[in-house]
Amino acid sequence: MQDVPKAEQKAELRRTLLKARQSMSVRDWREKSDRICxxxxxxxLFAQAKTILAYFSFRQEPDLSPLFANTKYRWGFPRCVGKSLHWHIWEPNDTLQFGAYGISEPHANAPSIDPAEVDLILVPSVACDYQGYRLGYGGGYYDRLLNSPEWFAKPTIGIVFDLAYLPQLPIEPWDKPLKTVFSETGLTGKG
Known part of the structure; x- marks a missing residue:
């Protein structure tokens, strides 16, 4: 696999892991998601946070929605705008809309979140490796976010199922390791 370009390696790995994740039974998906929560x-990191950025589950990503009812935390969720993620406050009674990729997101008029207020980012991932590197969906949204100055030092937790927690991923120069990784077996990463 050394001769295969990293982009092709990532694309093949992404296809394989998404297929494996989506073949999980709804019962297994729910049980494993609940264990992650x-x-x-x-x-x-979670207990000490006040403002947490999260995501709405898509394509059988680990579902963190049971956490969102906890009003001890202020929750932020992304909207895809062009090539960037814009973060908005969301509360359990707020409505959602479908964004460009069919992912649920807050409305554009929902209050924005200033990066300075954010204590923790829960990062959706196709896969993570033992060093904290992440394989996303290929759009580069989180790569751009996590490499920008206002977000660079924020604590991050990659969220994956064990089947997608791997010894090593192909990495590119712009890939930035996450602080830690959680799966249904608990803290698995560097944290």
Whole structure:
């Protein structure tokens, strides 16, 4: 696989892992998602946060929605605008809309979140490796976000199922490792 360009390696790995994730039964998906939520709630990074950026589950990503009812936290969710993520406050009674990729997102008029207010980012991932590197969906949204000066130092937790927690991913110069990784078996990363 050394001769295959990294972009092709990533694309093939992405296809394989998304297929494996989507073949999981709804019951397994729910149980594993609930275990991830339980582990997150006992995490120091999570417990100490006030404003947390998260995501709405898409294509059988780990579902963190049971956490969103906890009003101890201020929750932020992204909207895809051009090539960037714009973050908005969201509360359980707020309505959502479907964005460009069919992903649920807050309305454009929802209050924005200033990066200075953010304590933690829960990062959706196709896969993560033991060094904290992440394989996303290929759009580069989180790569651009996490490499920008106002977001660079924010604590990050990659969220994956064990089937997508791998020894090593192909990485590019712009890839930035996440602080830690959580799966249904708990804290698995560097954290």
């Amino acid at each position: 339980s582990h997150l709630q006992t995490s120091v």
